[in-house]
Amino acid sequence: MRPNGEPEIVAGVVPAGGSILEFGSGVGRVTHPLVERGYQVVAVDESAEMLACVRGAETIRARIQDVRLDRRFDAVMLASQLVQTAGEQDRRGLLDACARHVAPGGSVLIQWLPPERHDTWHAGQGRTEGDLTIELAAVEEVSPGLFNATMRCTYGAKVWTQSFASRRLTDEELSDALAESGLRLERFLTGDRTWVLAVPTG
Template sequence: MSFCHSLSFCHCHADTDSERTGDGSLIELYRRMPPTGEPEQIDAVLTPRSSVLELGAGTGRIADPLARLGHRVTAVDDSDRMLAEVRHARTIRARIEELRLTERFDAVLLPTNLIHYRGADLRRAVLATVAHHLKPTGRAIIQWKPPAFWAARPAGWTESKKIGKATARVTIHRDLGRLVEGEYALMIDGSDMRQCFHLEVLTVADIRREFGNAGLRLLDRAPESTEWLQAVRARA
């Protein structure tokens, strides 16, 4: 997700005593967030022992399980404190839009709906990083939410769900058409951790255009029905 850069602009509760990264991300929430099947979903489309670059890896919720499954994973985040939680993947501290490694990868992951970053310039810079690091035969795997997902969740919508020993709650505070503001809360072991999110709704046409601008070609025939988009480098 794209989180607010200043907590004072959030419309959700913020625990200012909790340790956060520079963009407002709550470290403990990410550390304790239970698995919800993402590593297994990604592993299902990878070949064995793939080289994998995860952008915005946070505490390694996806990177570490993929590494344990036998993949060679490089986890990138701009927070040392987040990366300190990663145990099995190689770590690199960098901003996604500034990353330019000499290596190329079988798969580049852009999870947690980072494609919904507000602002076309930042989104295009992030996608340029994705394209830059793909092998000619590599595949980009990008998490997103289609417009129908947000249309079913107007301002005031809230939902709670049990995930193992935790309860996760999502609340939409403001729906401004293409802009959505809300809160993700995680309740576990007596702790109530909350994280703002500010997102931009993207259409399939937006996705195709932005991928094309980055030199990527969307593979999915029905992108509206999937959470994980797949793309390859477009032919020159």
Template structure:
């Protein structure tokens, strides 16, 4: 699926319930999952770091991470999601982007850490690879990237915004080598990379 297709699907009224599996349980469970993920990120990202949350949605992870003292900027392609985030935390810096236009919004600004959770899994290989390249480009040398970029012994393009795209580890490693990223050994539900 292309970025445009994902954005259109995301902005449909029925998408709100499909944003995260815990939303089907309760709003409290949904918010608690964001706090838990923010705590995991904080275990890897230095205190007070400048952080980009790409695919920030309604701020489920960005808001608790900012409350921990991080300088968080949220970016999302969906104006609806950014509006929902602004309702919850109007002071959190955000910008609308599908990941192809960071220079327009950031100029030469780079981040100590970038995380992208539950985004790459919705995109086809070409779009996913381009997103990883663009995220790496806004990460400082020595900075961290936390990417929900799953590998599989039987990789496949998820074919639809609720499908999950998985990658061959060899292909992922080729991309990482080209982009000067080194895998960090971390026991997380996502992969962690250091920008070289």
């Protein structure tokens, strides 16, 4: 099993051979093992350079909020705690994109940082998988519950950094945000509660 177990998490929810829309795919750290398992993956990212590293999946360069495909998927994935973007409007746009692309009876898999985990967030945290290293290069609480952070991604000889704001959300706030986009928090998929399963309410 891989350190974060994303392929195993997905396999526990999505039928074999199913279709997956992966938002924020990056260089394909999760995409590639999903393709190897036989899933039909569409990988979306804003970085053309990162998408150039993705193999075996259809790729789309776009802002997640702007994606409007004429199809729905067995599962939509929103990883990297993107749901905790600081602005409510941005968060709504991300969740709306998930909701309009998930098939009836399908699943939305969301990675988030539970409120208690923000208290242990610190620079230097990270992981290495093969040629890919992801590290929290810097983090600062700039106001109560609002953090500015920078992630560093190293893939072979290539290095990318991304700065972002992260809002501490309670379970209730997450549930409410999902409901506004027509999704329901079904259950937590991992013991550390960092992966959430949401389903369409309609």
